[in-house]
Amino acid sequence: MGLKWTDSLDIAIxxxxxxxxxxxxxxxxxxxxxxxxxxxxxxDDPNRSGERILEAIQAAWIEEAE
Incomplete structure (x- = not known):
């Protein structure tokens, strides 16, 4: 099973x-x-991303990088 936009933590990793x-x-x-x-x-559908989803991914990525 692949990553979906809602899998922000897994995407960040x-x-x-x-x-x-x-x-x-x-x-x-x-x-x-x-x-x-x-x-x-x-x-996932590349067109289903939005600002809130991208913000969540970015925040998780920042957390992962610390």
Missing amino acids: ELYEKFPEQDPTRINFMDLRSKVIELDEFD
Whole structure:
């Protein structure tokens, strides 16, 4: 079973592992959306993301990076 937009913590962990050089506090939502879609495990409609979902993913990624 792949990752869905609502799996913010799991997505954040995958982002942290795949993009260790990326500072999650300095990413805009367009780039964040692109990186999520690039994940091998991502299996959801790319057009279903919204600002609230991206904020949740970014916050979880920041938490993971600390």
